[in-house]
Amino acid sequence: MTDGQGPGHDTELDVVIATRDRPAHKLAACLDALRRQTFPRFGVILVDDGGRDPVAPRVGPTHPDRPIRVIRNAASRGPGASRNQGVALSDAPYVLFIDDDCVSPPELVARHHAALDRAAGAVVSLGPILAPPRRRLPPWTHWDADRLGREYDRLARGDSTPTWTHCYTGNLAVRRADFRAVGGFDERLARQEDIELGFRLSRLGCRFAFDPAALVWHDSDRTLRSWTRIAGLSARFDVLIDQLVPDAHRLTSVREGLRRRHWLLRLARRLCHPPVARRCAVAGAIGAGCLLHALHADRPALAAFSLVWDLEYTRALAEATSAAPAPSHRDDASTPSAA
Template identity: 80%
Template sequence: MADTRATQRNTELDVVIATRDRPPGKLAACLDALGQQTFGHFGVILVDDGGRDPVARRVRSSHPGLPVRVVRNEESIGPGASRNRGVALSGAPYVLFIDDDCISRPELVARHHAALDRAGGPAVSLGPILAPPGRRMPPWTHWDADRLGREYDRLDRGESTPAWTHCYTGNLGVRRADFRAVGGFDERLARQEDVELGFRLSRVGCRFVFDPAAVVWHDSDRSLRTWTRIPALSARFDVLIDQFVPDAGRLPSVREDLLRRHWLLRLARRVCGPPAARRCAVTGAIGAGCLLHALHADRPSLAAFSLVWDLEYTHALAEATAASPRRVEQRAA
């Protein structure tokens, strides 16, 4: 495993980023934004998870003034394991995770450092992951951004309480000591490892703090094909989390949330129970959602993609909970 040190200095906070085959322009934009931070005493640890095109040379030549330490896994070990490796190389008291396609506002690092420093004890700092302003995204990524944005609005208004369920590695700050105390990310999980980490941090007494000004813009390039796989993967990993950490109460929480969904979604689950009906409904909803989005009819477009997510998620959840633990783990991997 390669280790390239761009800087050697003490830092008060390290930004840890895992990357794998991200288009060069996206990664460069992420690092450019970090180079504009108002907070000076931080470093960046970039873990290249066995990508086809090693990033070390590109980073050194394009960002000579940014304190970046690049390490490379010769073979992919996964996002959780890569972030664990990044934290293991840090000597800073605080660690901030962002994704390699996130653009940070200039005050991001300062806001997270202040929140963790002010806490004076076990704490997790959370910030919004928002769609880039003025950009019209594809309808499926618009759906993702809308769902997250509404939850951040509730947090900002005090209608929702910051909790472990809001932990996303796109914008997540922790004390390194707390991270190490709970064992870091569970490397068996390839999805939702951040939420599961949040639960274990809550169990050791971490307080969750949300700062609406600690913003990153998420410029997602996810394809429709990739997006349509995510609901099923999320369902399978929810089942795995329930098996690995039974006291998290993940599945009871999920089922309670499903029962609170809009009555039309609950009706659609019953009507579209047979496989052929579900496939037809999903295909039709995707087509309708894309057409409505093109016509700038955003509200019904979002509703169509909510139907897609709900049908695919609930179908996979039913399959995963009926499977043996061994089969679930094999299928999720």
């Protein structure tokens, strides 16, 4: 591990970013947006988690008041460990996590800082992670963006209350003292580590504040294969969280959510219980969803990908709860991501 910039900067907030083999233009867009922030007293800590090509030479010049410190791991340690490393280098009172493929408007840091600085007690500041405007996404990432967007709309209207289940490291700010008090990210987790952190912050007594204007745009380059794998990985890590933090009652919450899904999804689970039927249904739904998306029939396309996610998630959940060994972070070879 090397430190590209010296520590000891007088900042009020540090932005911590974990990166690994992200395309150069996307990381550059993320950092360029941070250089345009209106809030003056913040720094950036970039953790290169053992990527093939070191990112330090690509960082470019840094402003004296907005330093970018780069550290590099010789081998990948996982997203939670990388973010913990970044926080360990910070001496700022507040820390903001964003992902390396997120682009922020100029007010992002200022809005998170204001939410934390004016709070009477311990608070976690949450903001939306939205698809780039006027961008036609692949149907599977469109499904992700639509699902998150509808939840953010409910939060903005007050129809839903922000809780620890809304903690996503694509856009999350916290007091550094509170982060340290709960022990940081659980490094055994490569997925859901942000939600699990949120539970421990809730147990510490933190409340959660949502600001719809503290947004980032997430330009995901996730492939269809990676997206379908993540459904199963999410299920297995939900089981692991339930084992590691029993009082989170993660599986109770998950199963209640599955019972509330649309009746057609619940029916499809029963009809597709045999493995051959499930595989055929998944392949058929992917094909139909891609075709419908190409025809701009977005609602039925989203429904098709909801079926894919539901079948892949529930399959993996059944396998994991029937004695599959707990996964480690090496089960997921993807780069760190938000939702």
